[in-house]
Amino acid sequence: MCLVSxxxxxxxxxxxxxxNGYEGQGGGSCIGDTMKALQRSFFLxxxxxxSILVIAxxxxxxxxxxxxxxxxQCLSPNPSGAVDVPVYPGATLTxxxxxxxxNPNAYAERIQIQVTADGLVVAAPGTISLGPGAESxxxxxxxADQRMTMSGRNLExxxxxxxxxxxxxxxxxxxxxxxxxxxxxxxxxxVEAEQPFLQLSPKTDHNFEFxxxxxxxxxxxxxxxxxxxxxxxxxxxxxxxxxxxxSVEIESMAAPTKVRVLVRTPKNQGWSxxxxxxxxxxxxxxxxxxxxxxxxxxxxxxTIYVRGVYLPGFELIPSLAMLGMAAAVIARRNxxxxxxxxxxxxxxxxx
Numbered sequence: 001m002c003l004v005s006x007x008x009x010x011x012x013x014x015x016x017x018x019x020n021g022y023e024g025q026g027g028g029s030c031i032g033d034t035m036k037a038l039q040r041s042f043f044l045x046x047x048x049x050x051s052i053l054v055i056a057x058x059x060x061x062x063x064x065x066x067x068x069x070x071x072x073q074c075l076s077p078n079p080s081g082a083v084d085v086p087v088y089p090g091a092t093l094t095x096x097x098x099x100x101x102x103n104p105n106a107y108a109e110r111i112q113i114q115v116t117a118d119g120l121v122v123a124a125p126g127t128i129s130l131g132p133g134a135e136s137x138x139x140x141x142x143x144a145d146q147r148m149t150m151s152g153r154n155l156e157x158x159x160x161x162x163x164x165x166x167x168x169x170x171x172x173x174x175x176x177x178x179x180x181x182x183x184x185x186x187x188x189x190x191v192e193a194e195q196p197f198l199q200l201s202p203k204t205d206h207n208f209e210f211x212x213x214x215x216x217x218x219x220x221x222x223x224x225x226x227x228x229x230x231x232x233x234x235x236x237x238x239x240x241x242x243x244x245x246x247s248v249e250i251e252s253m254a255a256p257t258k259v260r261v262l263v264r265t266p267k268n269q270g271w272s273x274x275x276x277x278x279x280x281x282x283x284x285x286x287x288x289x290x291x292x293x294x295x296x297x298x299x300x301x302x303t304i305y306v307r308g309v310y311l312p313g314f315e316l317i318p319s320l321a322m323l324g325m326a327a328a329v330i331a332r333r334n335x336x337x338x339x340x341x342x343x344x345x346x347x348x349x350x351x
Contacts, residue, residue, distance in 0.1 A: 066105045068164040072175035074099040074140065074157055083155055083179055085120075087148045087217060088186035096141045097179060101159050103130035110163035117142045117181060118153035127162070142181055149252065150185040150218040154178060187284035187291065188215040189222060191300040192256070199305040200265050208261045208302055212282045214250035221249045221285045224259045227299065230279035237276060238266030247285075263304070271308045278302040 074097045076083050085095035103109050110129050115122040121143040128136050140157055161173035190213040200206055214220050225243050226234075234241060242262040250257050261280060279301045287296035 067171045068107050068109055068161045068169040068173045069104050070109065070111055070159050070161050070173055070175050071102040071104055072099065072157065072159040072177055073102075074177040074179060076179065080182075081179070082152075083142060083181045084184055085142060085144045085181060086184050086186070087144050087146055088188065089146060091146075091186075093146060094141055094143045095181065096139050097155065097157070098137065099124075099140055099157060099177070100135055100137045101128055101130070101175075102135040103133060106132045107164040108132060108166070109161050109169075112160045112162045113138070114158045114160070115140055116154075116156045118155075120144055120153065120181065124157070128159075144183055147217055148183050151183045153181040153183065155181050183217075185218045185286065185290075186216055187220055187287040187296045189213060189220075189282055189284055189296065189298055190215055190256075191280065191282050191298045193280065193300045193302050195302065196300075197303045197305070199307065201307055202265055203267045204265045206263050206265075208263060208278065208280075210259045210261065210280045210282075210300060211256035212248060212250065212259055213256045214252055214254060216284070216286070217252055218286075219249060219251050221247055223247050223283045223285060225281065226261060227279045227281050230277060234263075234276060234278065237274075238268070239276070240264040241278075265304070265306050273308050274306050276304045276306065278304060 075081075076097050078084050083095040083097050085093065087093055101111055101113070103111070108129075108131050110127055112127050113124050115124045123141040123143070125138050128138065130136060140155070142155060156176065156178050158174055158176045161169050163169070164173075192211040192213070194209045194211065198206065198208075210224075212222055212224060214222070223246065225246060226241055231241055240263070243260075244262070245259055248257045248259065259280075259282075261278070263278065279299055281297055281299040283295050283297040287294070
């Protein structure tokens with residue numbers, strides 16, 4: 001390799017030609033070496049710069065800070081995934097979902113929790129503060145009114161970052177969850193007898209009427225009729241019972257439905273009066289199918305007073321008693337008159 005200074009001092013030889021027989025030496029070889037040296041320098045410089053970029057790129061990527069973010073998850077304790085709310089009289093009237101909010105980045109965040117439930121009362125924490133990579137669990141509770149109509153409503157829980165490292169976030173960071181609220185159906189009924197006590201004669205037909213009320217929060221179907229025990233006792237005494245309807249469907253809080261029970265009293269009652277009991281019952285079919293406490297039923301009893309054999313317009317035994325008393329009074333009066341006449345004759349024997 002020759003240096004540039006060396007190249008300047010070496011005389012140039014004449015070009016080779018067929019006439020002089022000289023060949024080119026010295027100057028051409030030195031310039032070529034110089035060019036090669038410059039190429040190697042540029043190549044080494046390019047490798048050096050590339051290595052700096054390769055090392056600097058991961059470092060720059062590591063120092064890049066992500067924007068604020070939040071993650072929200074909510075689950076119901078019910079297998080259906082919905083928030084169930086019981087509203088029958090005496091119930092808690094509340095349902096809840098278990099939620100978890102997470103801060104996935106390196107900011108210290110303050111997160112706002114907002115809950116809406118289609119007009120129901122809700123309870124949840126207003127704000128939650130989380131450090132980098134931290135998480136927090138909370139409970140979202142909804143409350144309904146007693147006897148509220150069975151329905152499905154929407155529950156929406158939203159977590160929003162309102163502060164990151166003590167300053168408003170540069171972006172909108174929120175996470176939203178939507179769930180279903182089930183206002184659960186419950187059964188409740190009332191039975192009323194229009195004639196709880198009635199006096200009848202033997203071999204008499206009568207329609208007993210009972211009112212059945214649906215006091216639940218949705219339409220329900222009720223099985224109606226006379227209890228087996230009551231029917232057996234009455235039929236053993238000679239009664240005949242017929243029921244036109246065996247079930248009725250009634251809307252929630254609607255007017256009562258009247259159910260008739262046709263009764264014929266015994267043909268032969270006997271001399272004495274007797275009292276009998278007719279027990280009517282209504283059973284909610286919804287409760288038997290879906291309520292864990294069992295069938296919801298209500299019974300109403302009617303007392304039937306059947307009179308014995310009697311004289312027209314009078315009872316037999318009271319009439320006989322009154323006749324006996326009248327005969328005794330008449331006999332006593334006749335006896336007193338006879339005694340008075342005898343005393344008078346003794347006082348005037350000549351007459």
